[in-house]
Amino acid sequence: MKFYLVEGITLKGSDFGDGHRMLTVVTKDLGKIKVVAYGAKKVKSKKRGALLEFTRTNIYLRKNKEYFVAEQAEGLEYFPNLYGTKALLDAAAEIAWLTDRFWPWEQENFKLYNWILYSFRFLNNGVWSKLILRNFELKLLAFTGFKPVTTHCAICRKPYRGEWWYFGAGEGGVVCPDCRLETGFYFEVTPEILKNINTLLLAGPEKLANLSIEERVLERIKAILEYFLGFQLGEKIKLL
Ligand SMILES: [Zn+2]
Known part of the structure; x- marks a missing residue:
């Protein structure tokens, strides 16, 4: 049997049996893993709060043949405001859902892990959620090999x-008028839209909170991202 100490964030969980939880956790070192937390729902369990969704946690794991079992968990960073308002909880849930869909099992993705943390911090600190979400979606694409051209x-x-x-x-980004197919489906992009997509794609965490992008531009970018992310997933999706 192998033991691990990892830092991770729970994306989602479901109850099973007598107070147990089955969790999907993204970790710094082991990538996205499935973790069983026995007795995690019991009131006295120390693991309960630390393994709550969207919390940064140190988790002591042992590995069975099939899955990881949480032996103990210690919360490192909590984002209490995410639970305080529905809009923020929904935004965090969208980040978790997209991450789960784009991050394959047991593959490291340090950049994406860090960007989830930045996004939760910004949301928790009251930075405009539409800005944080559009930035996260573009970073997610970039860090999982789907960066738009x-x-x-x-x-x-x-x-x-x-x-x-x-x-x-299908082209993976912008195309010039000459290369545009008559029969294809496209979004028209203006210099303003493209400039702001690039700003969001390149923004570091220190710049992000101070970006000023108009809501109508972010709405347009959202429509493009709904289409592009949905295309990669093979289904229609709705973003917040
Ligand atoms: Zn062209």
């Missing part, structure tokens, strides 16, 4: 110089 035509590689172009999911 935004600086040149995805087909002919002609550099983008500020014209009206088109965003195509």
Whole structure:
């Protein structure tokens, strides 16, 4: 039997048996794993709070043949405001849902792990959730190998110089008017939209809270991301 001490964040959990929880946890060192927490729902369990969704936690694990079992858990960072308002809880849940869909089992993704933490901190501190979500969605795409092409035509590689172009999911980003297919489905992108997508894609955590992007621009970016993320997942999705 192997033992581990990992830092992780619970994305989701479900109850089973007599007060047990089956959790999906993203960790720094082991990637996304399934963790069983026996007795986690019992009132006296120390694991209970620490393994709550969206908490940064040190978890002591042992590995069975099939899954990890949480022996003990110690909360490192809590985001209490996420539980205080429905809008913030929904935003955190969207981040967790998208992460779960895009992060394969037991693959490390240190950058994505950190970005989930930044996003939860910003949401907890009251930074505009629409800004945090659009930034998270673009970073998620970038960190899982689906970064949209935004600086040149995805087909002919002609550099983008500020014209009206088109965003195509199958092409993986923007295409110039010459490469646009008559029969394809595209979003028109203006220089303003593309500039702000690039700003969100490149923004470091120190810049993010101070970005000023108009709501109508973020709404347009949301429509493009709903389409693009949905295309990668093979289903229609709705973003907040
Ligand atoms: Zn082209």
